[in-house]
Amino acid sequence: MPVTHLGHMRQLLAEIPLAEMNTSMTINATAAWLWGLYLALAEEQGVDSRVLSGTTQNDIVKEYLSRGTFIFPPGPSKRLIVDMIAYGQVHAPKWNPINVCSYHLQEAGATPVQEIAYALATAIDVLDAVRDSGKVDTSAMAHVVGRISFFVNAGVRFVEEVAKMRTFTALWDEICRTRYCVEDPSLRRFRYGVQVNSLGLTEQQPENNIQRIVLEMLGVTLSADARARAIQLPAWNEALGLPRPWDQQWSLRIQQVLAYESDLLEYPDLFAGSVVMEKKVHELCEAVRVELDDVLALGGAFNAIEELKSRLVKSQSERVARIESGEQIVVGVNRFLETNDSPLTREGLDAIVTVDPATEAELVADVVAWRARRDEGAVAEALVELRRVAASDAASDNIMVPTIALAKVGGTTGEWANALREVYGEFRAPTGVGAVASARGERFGELAGRSRALEARRGARPKLLVAKPGLDGHSNGAEQIAVAARDAGFEVIYQGIRLSPDEIVAAARDEDVDVVGLSILSGSHLALVPRILEGLRANDVDAAVVVGGIVPDDDARRLLELGVARVYTPKDFSLGAIMDDLLTMVESLS
Secondary structure (H helix, E strand, O other), X not given: OOOOOHHHHHHHOOOOOHHHOEEEEOOOOOHHHXXXXXXXXXXXXXXXXXXXXXEEOOOHHHHHHHHOOOOOXXXXXXXXXXXXXXXXXXXXXXXXXXXXXXXXXXXXXXXXXXXXXXXXXXHHHHHHHHHHHOOOXXXXXXXXXXXXXXXXXXXXXXXXXXXXXXXXXXXXXHHHHHOOOOOOHHHOOOOEEEEEXXXXXXXXXXXXXXXXXHHXXXXXXXXXXXXXXXXXXXXXXXXXXXXXXXXXXXXXXXXXXXXXXXXXXXXOOOOOOOHHHHHXXXXXXXXXXXXXXXXHHOOOOOOOHHHHHHHHXXXXXXXXXXXXXXXXXXXXXXEOOOOOOOHHHOOHHHHOEOOOOHHHHHHHHHHHHHHHHOOHHHHHHHHHHHHHHHHOOOOOOOOHHHHHHHHHOOOXXXXXXXXXXXXXXXXXXXXXXXXXXXXXXXXXXXXXXXXXHHXXXXXXOOEEEEEOEOOOOOOHHHHHHHHHHHHOOOEEEXXXXXXXXXXXXXXXXHHOOOEEEEEEOOOOHHHHHHHHHHHHHHOOOOOEEEEEEOOOHHHHHHHHHHOOOEEEOOOOOOHHHXXXXXXXXXXXXX
8 A cells, every 4th residue: 555654654553553563564665764654653652663573675676676666776775775774773673674575586587596596695785785884883793684584486386496495594594604604593594474476377267376376385384494484375366456355365264274274384394304305405505506606796686687687587588488388387378278167257357356546536635635734844854864864975874864754744755755866866777688589489480580571571670669657567578578579570669667658659659669569567557558549649650559467358348449459468378479469460550
């Protein structure tokens, strides 16, 4: 939910005793601000910050690599994380100031080796920066290390996932001992939570997602020596849209059956002494050390963003190609396609949650009213101090101090972020698609031949603009379309995420594209696509417009009525078929 100011934090936590809660915030670029609001509320309620328990996700590297909700460049972003850790070590010692999140790396195509190595590289980069900052006493580093937590992914390859978690545990213990000299075993513990894989959820035969979720949950619970501390499970229908409360309850019941009906939690580690598991863990450890050393040699995770992004796009491209060729079997997608109608999906739009557009207007009015009631002079002074500290290199200046002060006088999320934008600038992360080389086989060879023939006939290659409008940062699908289109002979324009409708229209006009491909996974297709269509018409751009994303059938029909040429959803997994379709459109227009 949007939390814009201290009033929202009061509403969110009304009647909830902060001193008795463990609060988790899935927040990254604005983590310091949201934590500042939380700390300000605790002080307002008379709660000592030293008893507060919780976690801010605060892993900006995975935002650059996969999820897309970043604002500032890597250097300033790391400084914000260091300041949060330094502040928390003194003022909130029970808080986990960063939750290194490899979950989205797997969603972006990471292999187990990449998921482990890049997460560990992020943790090392942050801890090294804290150690070298002068903001934390050397004697406190063991406690700092002990507050690092992780959030990982669990895929459907059960044995591999068990081995991955045992590898994570072993290597983290090794890093804590050898790099940071942590002697207390409790401070070297690999503390992690899990969400099981969403990448493997299918729109086709979505009822199969339940058994996938159960298998993935077992992968992080069966091994007692590497068991997750907390688990969250996606709903069976998340490839269709937002789950209803009933769907979420079903996921909760899966965990409760495991915990209260099965005997899984009653025994010591079931894999201790397993020859197969020990061999697999050894292989993973060796491969991860090589990958991790390579990242560290590149200057660490924060310096290697472009290279790591390219590697993830390549891994995802290889995964998609294996599914399309049938080498990697996905039940109900490329094998065992026959099915009866599912009673679970007969309800149409009632099967998913939809958001009332009036909610946006209500929130805007709320923020306007909040700002009208506050002391503008106090806010202005707090922003001046925030900008000063942000620009300071002094070890005595910590960004959390002016952040909390701004929260107390009524500052908003946008004001905090814009003040830091003035000092740090705004970052455009690499797309990772430029250097990826794919081998897609005969079908793409034929498509590339058609593109060359089209170029010879009209003097220009077919041109596709891949665009992600709005604040949606989930770029995996757009990246794979861009790589596949290039392999099919298209000239591809892809400028990354978070583009406004006006920017997309301008790019389509200036680049004289044949097709505009809009990738939207945020559910905002009915708000954004019509604005882009209107802009294209106003600028006399006659390119075909296609939309890809999680789009309910009724919404897809409405988009087609508005003039969209095609709507592709997760069931359209064949990139070859999509490229064939797009190329046929261009040929028909030429």
